[in-house]
Amino acid sequence: MRQHPKLLVGALGLNAAAAAAGLVGPRLLGDLVQAVVGGTTVGHVTGVVLVLLFFVLVQSWLIRGATVQGGRLSQAVLAEVREQFVERVLALPLSTAEEAGSGDLVSRASRGVDEMQRAAQYALPAILTAGFTFLLTVIGMLAVSPGLTLVILIAVPPVVLVTRWYLSRSTDAYRAYKTAAAGMTEELAASTDGAATIEALGLANRRIEAGDTSVAATYAADIGTLRLRTVFMPTAEIGYRLPMIAALLLGGYFYNQGWASLSAVTAVVLYTQQMAEPISQARDWLTEMQNATTSLQRLLGVTEVPPDRQVREHTVDGRQSLTVENVTFGYGDGPEVLHGIDITVAKGERLAIVGASGAGKSTLGRLMAGIHGPRSGSVRFDGAPLIELPLEQLRSEVALVSHEQYVLGGTLRENLALAVRAGESAGDEELWSALKAVEAKDWVQALPDGLETAVGSGSTSLSPAQTQQLAIARLIVADPKVLVLDEATSLLDPSSARDLERSLNALLAGRTVITIAHRLHTAYDADRIAVIEDGRVAELGSHTELIANDGYYARLWSSWHGGPTDTKMCMEGEQCS
Structure with missing residues (x-):
């Protein structure tokens, strides 16, 4: 009316x-x-x-x-x-x-x-x-x-x-x-x-x-x-x-x-x-x-769905540290999945989170990406609670890439440009650079229309691995300060995944990266490794430190290699890849 x-x-x-x-x-x-x-x-x-x-x-x-x-x-x-x-x-x-x-x-x-x-x-x-x-x-x-x-x-x-x-x-x-x-x-x-x-x-x-x-x-x-x-x-x-x-x-x-x-x-x-x-x-x-x-x-x-966050004005001071302090979390009214998690990730640090299936790795990653808010405790970026940052600001600071990725109807260029913030633009050079970084440049160039190729339902279909590469390229275009990668290369074969991770390591140097590691070579590349057991941080340290502790991580590493731990062999031999 x-x-x-x-x-x-x-x-x-x-x-x-x-x-x-x-x-x-x-x-x-x-x-x-x-x-x-x-x-x-x-x-x-x-x-x-x-x-x-x-x-x-x-x-x-x-x-x-x-x-x-x-x-x-x-x-x-x-x-x-x-x-x-x-x-x-x-x-x-x-x-x-x-x-x-x-x-x-x-x-x-x-x-x-x-x-x-x-x-x-x-x-x-x-x-x-x-x-x-x-x-x-x-x-x-x-x-x-x-x-x-x-x-x-x-x-x-x-x-x-x-x-x-x-x-x-x-x-x-x-x-x-x-x-x-x-x-x-x-x-x-x-x-x-x-x-x-x-x-x-x-x-x-x-x-x-x-x-x-x-x-x-x-x-x-x-x-x-x-x-x-x-x-x-x-x-x-x-x-x-x-x-x-x-x-x-x-x-x-x-x-x-x-x-x-x-x-x-x-x-x-x-x-x-x-x-x-x-x-x-x-x-x-x-x-x-x-x-x-x-x-x-x-x-x-x-x-009528109530918001899950109360937005407040916060100034990010540039330290770009991500702090998880005494966090507990459970889905809905269900039991707690995480119990008293304390982790601080410094600017430019690469943290790998490992643990058995169901230990709470992905849940912790989602909290560190600001998707869920904790039941108690806090997850802060530069002192600002993630759950209080406006969504647009949050996604410019922290972004999550998981194995669940989608290709929207449109061209490859439009799918990559989804990551471009309002008021900004991305040229061909930037898009091709992102595709090259994720080992996708060759197959995109082989498509009939390159970046203008229509993809999605009813158009050129992409394989799950190509979809995952596209998602990671989109993340590179978005250029957030903190990246949370949860099984981001799980749909690639081990050799391709390893090559992609090495390319990303060079590209993301100096950027804060949190990786939910489902392959131990990913954890090996990290500055520190957090081992999650039953929703708690059981161990925290570098690969060398955790191997020396001879705890859960050391046993996991030994089991993965099928024999006694040999750090030198893992560093130089093909077993690590």
Whole structure:
């Protein structure tokens, strides 16, 4: 109403005018019946028919105009809803978006917006037309025969009551159905995307059970909405048909008693018939409107997610040290994953974090990248808590690259340029330099259009390894002060990964780098190594120091090499690579 007043007033005005034009026909036909009974001429009948045809054409033209105006309004609003939804999703705390799951967000963005579009383009105009038709028809009936009109309106209260009963329950029912349907989408998508893993691990039966459970939940929720419709629709249908029956029976009685003329009775009967059809259509569209209302709530619900950080003004003093002080962390209301972590990473230092699967390495990396905030303690960059830095500033200071990377639809140049900050630009020389640093220059040059090659869905597909190289190149273009690399080269073969890491070592010299090391040669290259066991820092020191301590890291190193520790051999021999 605020943003599109002209379109809205135009759509409402045309709908009202179309409903008003429809009032002429019953009145003319009523008068014509009365004239025929009293005796009339062919010329009079022809004249009435021509006038009636004129108003039918006028009404058709007005309905067309109302449909076009309503379509413009709905498309304008829905375009804004889509844009705002994307903006709000991108502004969500990353932890919240991950917890929601792709199925939930995709369901809101695709199916939800589609339902809103159908409702805005078809259901809403139908309901508005029905409302205008009802009000104006009642006015027309009162003008013809007030007594007969009031008697017919006795059928209105039952319809109003059953509609109120339906609306008071249907919103929650449809919301429950959509939530269940989103869960089903998530389950089925997970089974489809992970089909190879499921087959390899023999998890087919377990995934089938999970899918059956989600389908059953969706079915039960849909049955809940069906029960409401089986009460509402038949009752409403009877309510809509009662006025027609009443008009015929009471009209005949009123005419016999001399309380109403034949013209008035005919007009009221036709008005009643004319009113029933749009109201019946509105009833049918009411379910669509409830779907759209629930979809709108789910879209707007994204804006109600509380922020996971309280932004404050902080001045970064240039020391560029990253300090983790007495940090504890757990996901949601779950148990603690990290317990009392204390680490300080100096400017330009390379820290490797190693440990067994599930020890908390990646979780610690995400805290050090500012994605999650700690339950207690603090993670600070130059004394400023990461969780209090504005996101734009945070990402210019600290960036994370993991094995989960995506190629967005567009050219390679556009994918690399995503890392360029607002107000800045990156030339070809800078982009090619980043690609060369990640060993990707050759295969990019071999593509038909080089940097202008379209990639992503429906275009040139990149292998997982190429996607990972592109992600690291994008990080180089972004040029943050602190890099957190979590399995950033895991999709490359060991030899290529080692070559890439050596290239990055030279390129990132003097920059603070935190690496979640899943290959021990990566840890060997670091200035210091933090060994994580059960969410705690078990050991902290250089490779040489930890080998000399003969603790967990030394045993891990020895196990990796399949024999006694030999630092000199590891430094000079091929075993390290």
